[in-house]
Amino acid sequence: MLRPRIIPCLLVHEKGLVKSVNFKNHKYVGDPINAVRIFNEKEVDELMVIDIDATVENREPDYKxxxxxxxxxxxxxxxxxxxxxxxxxxxxxxxxxxxIAVSSAIIEDPDFITRMAEKVGTQSVVAVLDVKKKLLGGYEVYTHNGKKKTGKNPVEFAKELEKLGIGEIVINSIDNDGVMKGYDMGIIEKVRDAVSIPMTVLGGAGSLEDIKQLIKKFGIIGASAGSLFVFKGVYKAVLINYPSREEKDTLIMDNYISM
Known part of the structure; x- marks a missing residue:
């Protein structure tokens, strides 16, 4: 049986693990390798690591x-x-x-998805859409850490990506990033209704209750978070954490919806 996934997202900036608020004000929170070791012990479903410097600096990935x-x-x-x-x-x-998650490259060359999927398999290619609300309504996709507008509507672009062979879509809310007040359910619902491929959402989770509500509404979905899994308490002390197996089962099975 397919189940929702709960996925920590780690941002790497200048080789360190950081957390941001609205894609700004990066706070150093530790060493990425140490974080991975702790998440190993906590038996996380999946891990997402994003090097937020590579595209901005126009350089290759740090293979080492x-x-x-x-x-x-x-x-x-x-x-x-x-x-x-x-x-x-x-x-x-x-x-x-x-x-592999791609973002700016698929704006510049959408057919890159098709070429990559043919070589490595559709299920291995993930599109990350960083989205932000427009002043007069609607949403727009951004790249380069939220600095560059693309003119793309995330719902229509998601449909295009599905046709091109993307295996999964990540919707990342710039407005909700690091705020820890809940996911943007509006854009999630719009994209979920538009495509049939696996979907993960990121930006805004501040408690396990937020994840619970997401799963309750959407069923089989990837619930990703950054701040929730690296901070603890009202003062946001740095503490790598993740729900226990019992907590995770409760989150998923109490709210599971067969889609």
């Missing part, structure tokens, strides 16, 4: 860092950041990564 992370990681690993060619993707997969 990826190799180190993959060697340590005992759960499925999704890597994103700086991937622009099929050859880069194949090299990353050879290091032990299960999924």
């Amino acid at each position: 860092m990826i190799e180190n992370l993959a060697a340590e990681c005992r759960m499925p690993l999704c890597y994103g950041g700086g991937v622009k060619t099929v050859e880069q993707a194949q090299r990353i997969f050879s290091l032990g990564v299960e999924k």
Whole structure:
């Protein structure tokens, strides 16, 4: 039986693990390798690691860092950041990564998805759509850490990506990033209704209750979070955490909806 997934998302900036608020004000929270080791012990469903410097600096992925992370990681690993060619993707997969997340590259060259899917398999290709509300209503996709507008409507773009062969879509809310007041259910519902491929959402989770409500509403979905799994308490002390097996089963099975 397919189940919802609960996925920590780690942001790497200047080789350190950071957390942001609205894609700004990056706070150092530790070493990525140490975080992976702790998440191993907590038996997380899947891990997403995004190098937020690679695209902005127009450089290749840090293959050594990826190799180190993959060697340590005992759960499925999704890597994103700086991937622009099929050859880069194949090299990353050879290091032990299960999924590759792409963002700006598919804005510049949407057919890149098709080429990559043909080489590595549809299920291994993930599109990350960083979305932000427009002043007069609606949403727009951004790239380059929320600095560059694309003019793309996330719902219509998601439909296009599905046709091109994307295996999964991640909707990441810039407005809700790091705020810890809940997911943007509005854009999640719009995209979920538009596509039939697996979907993960990111941006806004501040408690296990937020994840519970997400699963209750959408059933089989990826519930990803950053701040929730690296901070603890009202003062946001740095503490890597993740729901226990019992807590996770309660979150999922109490709210499970067969889709």
